Amino acid sequence: MNYSVPFFTILYKEVCRFTRIWPQTLLPPAITTALYFLIFGKLIGGRIGSVQGVGYMDYIVPGVILMSVISHAYANVVSSFYSTKFQHHIEELLVSPVPNWVILTGYVSGGIARGVMVGLVVAGISMLFTQVGVLHWGITLAMLLLTATLFALAGFINAVFADSFDDISIIPNFVLTPLSYLGGVFYSLAMLPPVWQIIAQGNPIIYMINAFRFGLIGVTDVDIVLAFEMTVGFIVFLTLLSLWLLHKGVGIKN
Amino acid sequence: MKALSIHNLKKTYNNGFQALKGVDLEVEDGDFFALLGPNGAGKSTLIGIVSSLVNKTEGRVSVFGHDLVKDNEKAKSCIGLVPQEVNFNQFETVKNVVLIQAGYYGISRKQALAQTEQSLKQMDLWDKRDLVSRRLSGGMKRRLMIARAMVHKPRLLILDEPTAGVDIEIRRAMWQLMQEVNRQGTTIILTTHYLEEAESLCRNIAIINNGQIVEKSAMNSLLQRIHTDHFVLNIAQNLRAAPVIDGYEIELADSQVLNVAVPKSRGLNRLFQQLSGLGIDVLSLKNKSNRLEQLFIELVQ
Numbered sequence: 001m002n003y004s005v006p007f008f009t010i011l012y013k014e015v016c017r018f019t020r021i022w023p024q025t026l027l028p029p030a031i032t033t034a035l036y037f038l039i040f041g042k043l044i045g046g047r048i049g050s051v052q053g054v055g056y057m058d059y060i061v062p063g064v065i066l067m068s069v070i071s072h073a074y075a076n077v078v079s080s081f082y083s084t085k086f087q088h089h090i091e092e093l094l095v096s097p098v099p100n101w102v103i104l105t106g107y108v109s110g111g112i113a114r115g116v117m118v119g120l121v122v123a124g125i126s127m128l129f130t131q132v133g134v135l136h137w138g139i140t141l142a143m144l145l146l147t148a149t150l151f152a153l154a155g156f157i158n159a160v161f162a163d164s165f166d167d168i169s170i171i172p173n174f175v176l177t178p179l180s181y182l183g184g185v186f187y188s189l190a191m192l193p194p195v196w197q198i199i200a201q202g203n204p205i206i207y208m209i210n211a212f213r214f215g216l217i218g219v220t221d222v223d224i225v226l227a228f229e230m231t232v233g234f235i236v237f238l239t240l241l242s243l244w245l246l247h248k249g250v251g252i253k254n
Numbered sequence: 255m256k257a258l259s260i261h262n263l264k265k266t267y268n269n270g271f272q273a274l275k276g277v278d279l280e281v282e283d284g285d286f287f288a289l290l291g292p293n294g295a296g297k298s299t300l301i302g303i304v305s306s307l308v309n310k311t312e313g314r315v316s317v318f319g320h321d322l323v324k325d326n327e328k329a330k331s332c333i334g335l336v337p338q339e340v341n342f343n344q345f346e347t348v349k350n351v352v353l354i355q356a357g358y359y360g361i362s363r364k365q366a367l368a369q370t371e372q373s374l375k376q377m378d379l380w381d382k383r384d385l386v387s388r389r390l391s392g393g394m395k396r397r398l399m400i401a402r403a404m405v406h407k408p409r410l411l412i413l414d415e416p417t418a419g420v421d422i423e424i425r426r427a428m429w430q431l432m433q434e435v436n437r438q439g440t441t442i443i444l445t446t447h448y449l450e451e452a453e454s455l456c457r458n459i460a461i462i463n464n465g466q467i468v469e470k471s472a473m474n475s476l477l478q479r480i481h482t483d484h485f486v487l488n489i490a491q492n493l494r495a496a497p498v499i500d501g502y503e504i505e506l507a508d509s510q511v512l513n514v515a516v517p518k519s520r521g522l523n524r525l526f527q528q529l530s531g532l533g534i535d536v537l538s539l540k541n542k543s544n545r546l547e548q549l550f551i552e553l554v555q
Contacts, residue, residue: 001327001331001359001360002360002362003360005357005360005361005362005363006357006358006359006360008357009354009357009358012357013354084343087341087343087344088337088339088341089341089342089343091307091335091337091341092341092342092354092355092358092402093358094305094306094307095305095306095307095330095333095335096330096355096358096359096406097326097327097328097330097331097358097359097360098358099327248309249309253307253308253309
């Protein structure tokens with residue numbers, strides 16, 4: 001079988017879904033971002049001055065973009081795949097000869113597409129407030145795609161285990177959002193007390209945001225190579241876990 | 255070649271419930287096959303395993319010679335499933351529901367568009383193609399599920415209670431449709447609670463109870479095993495007690511209604527003669543129950 005057909009069918013379905021409901025998927029990050037830049041950038045940022053030699057407004061742009069990418073790549077897959085389970089049209093996929101890896105790459109690509117699209121919307125809004133450019137295109141694009149992939153995979157696993165709509169909101173609300181806000185979006189690690197600097201290094205999002213920030217404005221608190229190694233490592237682990245869960249039929253087969 | 259071959263199929267759920275206890279079943283290519291059983295007998299589990307919705311515990315399933323585990327993609331490509339419950343995305347249009355399913359089977363978009371049109375026209379849904387599928391009536395939703403199951407032209411179509419809850423007019427139309435599909439060469443496995451449906455459509459039958467096949471034979475030979483027919487007679491006179499006639503079991507259901515068990519060896523002529531002799535005029539008669547229903551009850555009790 002030509003696997004590109006089922007792959008693009010899933011991807012097309014996913015892109016149609018989140019673009020059809022754009023007031024729920026694409027509009028809110030634009031408004032939230034505008035508020036971030038207005039409050040943290042314009043009103044408070046002016047009093048903070050510069051961080052690592054960069055104006056505060058410019059400093060927060062990469063983190064705000066990547067935070068939106070993380071939450072939307074995750075949200076797209078967790079809500080879409082769980083709805084597919086909830087409405088039982090997951091059965092359409094299970095009865096058809098679509099291999100598990102195509103199901104996974106289809107849904108994850110849908111999450112990446114939404115994450116990147118939201119990232120572009122947020123970047124566009126940020127241009128209204130700052131003039132941040134891209135210093136290292138390769139690092140920026142690679143980290144954008146890798147981060148979207150990682151959190152799309154995490155959303156997929158959340159959806160596999162979810163038994164109710166509560167289950168798909170617990171991780172985003174109580175794990176993902178705190179880790180994102182504490183992931184160095186609005187501050188440098190150097191601004192934290194020494195103990196908290198050590199604790200913060202256990203937060204994987206710190207590495208992704210700093211690598212992305214390095215790509216855009218050339219400043220970072222962490223080793224870029226370590227950030228890429230960690231992100232790729234997590235992706236490999238979550239991909240293998242997702243494929244194993246699909247193979248076993250956890251959460252989707254009786 | 256067998257359309258479906260099942261050997262020693264067992265399923266034990268996580269809670270310890272053993273739904274299938276070693277099922278062996280074969281369905282011939284081109285057959286119209288009925289799989290019957292009471293609620294909880296194991297029908298849905300069996301169909302779930304064949305259509306890859308349920309993991310088996312033990313045993314082997316092959317579809318047109320393709321092992322469901324070793325040759326999974328080829329086996330799945332041969333099957334079309336019409337499930338009991340509506341399971342399509344109700345926010346998609348009618349056309350997209352079928353088109354997306356065609357994509358899952360690897361059918362290129364151009365070909366998929368043509369086959370979607372053909373499938374929807376066959377189910378008389380083409381004029382509804384742009385309607386959001388949740389707005390369809392119950393009968394149309396069932397037809398949409400058949401159209402979706404047929405879009406990749408499966409060699410084996412599994413219909414899990416396809417006419418449940420639809421009115422008699424639509425049910426009859428669906429019977430004709432299923433017969434036409436079967437005539438065109440598609441093997442059909444039907445589960446239903448309407449035994450009249452199974453009796454009139456299917457050539458072979460298996461009855462499952464408590465996770466085991468308790469009967470498997472040709473429909474005709476199974477029906478020939480019935481030794482007694484049950485009739486309801488409407489009579490002209492008002493009776494206080496049932497008449498007693500040697501060789502027949504007669505109950506008074508109402509003052510003008512008799513339930514009569516008629517052994518095939520004795521027939522109806524003698525009964526009418528005896529009733530006439532007793533001054534009882536029969537106005538009309540009808541079968542008390544479907545013939546298959548009687549056998550079904552005997553086999554699963």
